[in-house]
Amino acid sequence: xxxxxxSGMFSEDTRNFFRSPVRDIFKRVDLNKIYSFAxxxxxxxxxxxxxxxxxxxxxxxxxxxxxxxxxxxQGVTKLREAISKRYGVPVANVQITSSSxxxxxxxxRVLVDPGDVILAFNPTYLGALQSFxxxxxxxxxxxxxxxxxxxxxxxxxxxxxxxxxxxxxxFLYAVADFQNPSGETLTLGQRKVLVKLAAEYGFIIIEDxxxxxxxxxxxxxxxxxxxxxxxxxxxxxxxxxxxxxxxLGWIIANEQILDRIYVCxxxxxxxxxxxxxxxxxxxxxxxxxxxxxxxxxxxxxxxxDLMLRTLEEVMPGKxxxxxxxxxxxxxxTLPEGFDAVKFYDKALDAGVAxxxxxxxxxxxxxxxxxxRLNFSFMSHSRIVEGIKLLGKLLDxxx
Amino acid sequence: xxxxxxSGMFSEDTRNFFRSPVRDIFKRVDLNKIYSFAxxxxxxxxxxxxxxxxxxxxxxxxxxxxxxxxxxxQGVTKLREAISKRYGVPVANVQITSSSxxxxxxxxRVLVDPGDVILAFNPTYLGALQSFxxxxxxxxxxxxxxxxxxxxxxxxxxxxxxxxxxxxxxFLYAVADFQNPSGETLTLGQRKVLVKLAAEYGFIIIEDxxxxxxxxxxxxxxxxxxxxxxxxxxxxxxxxxxxxxxxLGWIIANEQILDRIYVCxxxxxxxxxxxxxxxxxxxxxxxxxxxxxxxxxxxxxxxxDLMLRTLEEVMPGKxxxxxxxxxxxxxxTLPEGFDAVKFYDKALDAGVAxxxxxxxxxxxxxxxxxxRLNFSFMSHSRIVEGIKLLGKLLDxxx
Numbered sequence: 001x002x003x004x005x006x007s008g009m010f011s012e013d014t015r016n017f018f019r020s021p022v023r024d025i026f027k028r029v030d031l032n033k034i035y036s037f038a039x040x041x042x043x044x045x046x047x048x049x050x051x052x053x054x055x056x057x058x059x060x061x062x063x064x065x066x067x068x069x070x071x072x073x074q075g076v077t078k079l080r081e082a083i084s085k086r087y088g089v090p091v092a093n094v095q096i097t098s099s100s101x102x103x104x105x106x107x108x109r110v111l112v113d114p115g116d117v118i119l120a121f122n123p124t125y126l127g128a129l130q131s132f133x134x135x136x137x138x139x140x141x142x143x144x145x146x147x148x149x150x151x152x153x154x155x156x157x158x159x160x161x162x163x164x165x166x167x168x169x170x171f172l173y174a175v176a177d178f179q180n181p182s183g184e185t186l187t188l189g190q191r192k193v194l195v196k197l198a199a200e201y202g203f204i205i206i207e208d209x210x211x212x213x214x215x216x217x218x219x220x221x222x223x224x225x226x227x228x229x230x231x232x233x234x235x236x237x238x239x240x241x242x243x244x245x246x247x248l249g250w251i252i253a254n255e256q257i258l259d260r261i262y263v264c265x266x267x268x269x270x271x272x273x274x275x276x277x278x279x280x281x282x283x284x285x286x287x288x289x290x291x292x293x294x295x296x297x298x299x300x301x302x303x304x305d306l307m308l309r310t311l312e313e314v315m316p317g318k319x320x321x322x323x324x325x326x327x328x329x330x331x332x333t334l335p336e337g338f339d340a341v342k343f344y345d346k347a348l349d350a351g352v353a354x355x356x357x358x359x360x361x362x363x364x365x366x367x368x369x370x371x372r373l374n375f376s377f378m379s380h381s382r383i384v385e386g387i388k389l390l391g392k393l394l395d396x397x398x
Numbered sequence: 399x400x401x402x403x404x405s406g407m408f409s410e411d412t413r414n415f416f417r418s419p420v421r422d423i424f425k426r427v428d429l430n431k432i433y434s435f436a437x438x439x440x441x442x443x444x445x446x447x448x449x450x451x452x453x454x455x456x457x458x459x460x461x462x463x464x465x466x467x468x469x470x471x472q473g474v475t476k477l478r479e480a481i482s483k484r485y486g487v488p489v490a491n492v493q494i495t496s497s498s499x500x501x502x503x504x505x506x507r508v509l510v511d512p513g514d515v516i517l518a519f520n521p522t523y524l525g526a527l528q529s530f531x532x533x534x535x536x537x538x539x540x541x542x543x544x545x546x547x548x549x550x551x552x553x554x555x556x557x558x559x560x561x562x563x564x565x566x567x568x569f570l571y572a573v574a575d576f577q578n579p580s581g582e583t584l585t586l587g588q589r590k591v592l593v594k595l596a597a598e599y600g601f602i603i604i605e606d607x608x609x610x611x612x613x614x615x616x617x618x619x620x621x622x623x624x625x626x627x628x629x630x631x632x633x634x635x636x637x638x639x640x641x642x643x644x645x646l647g648w649i650i651a652n653e654q655i656l657d658r659i660y661v662c663x664x665x666x667x668x669x670x671x672x673x674x675x676x677x678x679x680x681x682x683x684x685x686x687x688x689x690x691x692x693x694x695x696x697x698x699x700x701x702x703d704l705m706l707r708t709l710e711e712v713m714p715g716k717x718x719x720x721x722x723x724x725x726x727x728x729x730x731t732l733p734e735g736f737d738a739v740k741f742y743d744k745a746l747d748a749g750v751a752x753x754x755x756x757x758x759x760x761x762x763x764x765x766x767x768x769x770r771l772n773f774s775f776m777s778h779s780r781i782v783e784g785i786k787l788l789g790k791l792l793d794x795x796x
Contacts, residue, residue, distance in 0.1 A: 004628050004629075004654075005654075006654045006655065007654070009509060009602065010658055011507065011508055013507065013508070013511075014508050014658050014661075014662070017658065017661040018661070019664070020664050039468070041467060042467075044462075044466075045463075047466045047467075049462060049463065049466075052458065052466070053454075053458050056454050056458075060447060060450065060454075064442075065443075065445045066442075068445045068450070068644070069439060069440075069442060069641070069642060070437070070439055070643070071643065098496050098671075099668060101665070101666070101667050101668045102666060102667045105666050105667070109409065109411065110408055110409055111408060112409055113410050113411075116409075127665065127668065130665040134665050170407060203407075230402050239468075243466035243467070244466070244468045244672075245465055245466035245467055245468070245469065245672030245673050246466070246671060247496070247671045254402075256403075256404045260408055260415065263415040263417050264412070264415060264532065266417070266528055267503055267529040268499070268500060268503050268666075269496055269497040269499050269503070269645060270497060270499045271645070272645065273496075273644060273645045273674055274642075274645070275643050275674070
């Protein structure tokens with residue numbers, strides 16, 4: 001270890017960095033030795049290894065050296081075209097990112113100065129909060145009201161408050177489909193309110209949609225982007241429809257935003273991984289993606305159903321949880337006074353991991369009595385065993 | 399195109415973004431249709447496609463699903479261990495990056511606030527300048543003096559001037575081996591001066607070493623990192639010793655710096671591409687990297703020699719150039735009054751591309767009479783043809 005103290009050398013931004021408690025869990029324990037409801041990991045069963053191998057061979061033969069050379073900053077043209085076709089948007093509006101986390105980060109970088117307001121649902125995705133806070137944004141959270149008038153009223157009140165405080169609202173961040181961590185989905189009415197407010201008050205919406213294609217019941221609801229392509233930047237991800245190890249995502253947005261992102265990305269990392277982009281393109285265009293997605297949806301639906309059934313069986317009466325129509329998570333609410341952060345060490349000692357809901361709240365302290373449970377990662381039998389164990393532990397303290 | 403004007407929405411940082419003129423050249427012309435001395439592209443002949451295919455197959459079989467799951471933020475342990483072993487540094491001091499450009503960017507992010515000074519050699523790597531300026535750093539350039547006393551005096555004078563102006567110096571950026579764009583290498587004496595100054599004045603040195611292993615003559619000189627592991631962060635790259643399409647690099651640095659980078663990278667992109675890291679590890683550990691590097695060095699040496707010979711033959715007498723011991727570039731100096739930016743359109747119309755030296759200067763205006771020429775990308779015959787064409791064009795105007 002160094003004898004020198006560099007602590008005075010770091011940028012102001014670093015003072016606002018905060019560590020992911022999820023990633024810190026992974027440093028502490030071996031995921032395979034505990035019941036882990038903590039991560040947002042897809043099931044390894046959804047990675048079609050043979051297909052990946054075949055596709056890699058095809059890309060090697062077809063693209064040759066071009067797959068290993070520097071690529072365009074916007075991403076490989078073929079992949080941008082495939083995404084353009086799949087989602088019905090112009091190629092010029094598609095930028096490939098080195099992970100959808102980078103999509104969140106680069107949007108924040110080009111839009112937000114310290115003190116600017118980012119509006120977010122409470123609770124919201126932890127990785128987004130990490131990025132927002134690292135740029136010293138003023139993240140203002142709003143809990144979604146189920147009544148549509150209350151929903152609009154609450155947002156309007158929050159926006160007016162920010163403006164009367166002299167603050168500049170840059171964007172609203174929303175996971176419209178199967179929100180991380182709550183598992184909840186915005187209704188069409190709620191989406192229309194959001195785009196109306198964005199146009200009225202002149203802010204942008206960052207629609208983060210990594211789970212959108214993992215729907216287990218009900219019908220697709222139009223994306224925020226489709227309701228207002230001018231005000232919405234839509235972030236897609238290959239992590240849940242292909243595999244996270246490729247670290248590939250995309251941004252669909254208007255050209256003014258994409259132009260800044262393009263120049264920013266030159267300095268960030270020049271371009272996304274090139275071979276991986278060709279593999280993603282072939283996976284998508286060959287139909288392998290849709291075939292695999294269909295299987296993933298069936299698998300995850302059965303896991304969700306099993307978890308819901310098991311919760312019903314074993315959880316103490318005072319515990320409530322969400323019923324997600326898709327995605328990877330559901331959200332538990334325990335009686336007032338329960339502290340999921342404090343309870344965490346006890347749970348981990350007993351061999352079960354979750355993420356305390358508090359970490360997903362914009363103020364970092366609300367939601368003490370909540371926890372996020374993932375149902376995609378573990379096998380069916382381990383889901384049952386893990387939920388039973390968690391139920392037993394909760395029963396002892398409630 | 400949008401009717402809305404978002405120009406007031408962007409962050410202060412975006413006002414300092416500047417586009418890579420190199421990448422803009424690639425948008426304008428098809429590289430295969432002109433004589434391109436512009437990019438910093440390795441030769442496609444150095445990508446061992448069959449070996450890559452075999453290694454990918456081995457990784458698929460050996461690592462299975464783990465190669466496609468989320469990975470550790472620090473990088474895959476095996477790859478960090480392989481780098482640790484190759485370069486004789488502790489594993490704890492190795493962070494994998496999603497490109498060495500990301501290494502530059504993330505170091506700047508965690509160290510620099512707007513107005514902080516970054517010291518750099520003049521001329522210096524354009525991609526580093528893009529990143530530095532995007533964080534609104536005050537980039538102060540110094541031309542390297544060949545006399546060692548003058549070298550130290552010039553740096554000391556510059557440092558003292560910054561300090562007397564009340565500025566905070568965060569780091570000195572140096573490509574010690576085969577500098578981009580000049581092709582020049584710092585002597586051991588010069589390196590010792592730099593680490594002495596870093597310790598004396600308490601700043602960090604970012605040693606960017608993407609070309610270090612591409613040496614065509616002479617012997618290795620100790621890295622800045624080896625001279626002072628506390629004050630130096632060393633950036634490595636797989637782009638020139640394997641292939642740039644993987645977008646992988648690494649940082650070797652003290653744990654105080656790496657800890658900030660670790661937390662920052664969680665928000666940037668969670669982790670580097672996982673499958674690619676396993677491929678890089680196998681490429682390195684199996685010995686394929688060294689075997690391939692040996693061939694690359696021979697190929698590039700012959701291209702460098704050919705370019706030097708051809709320049710000697712065809713360039714007007716007033717033109718001077720550097721003699722690089724390694725790397726990918728040499729640097730031309732034309733008579734005072736020549737403007738390489740203005741000349742550029744004429745050259746491109748005639749079918750030959752270079753990068754004007756002015757873009758590599760910290761003030762953005764010096765070095766008008768210079769240009770960078772790459773000798774790695776094109777075939778031997780096209781190097782000769784291209785240099786002859788450039789010589790003819792220059793002959794007409796000089």
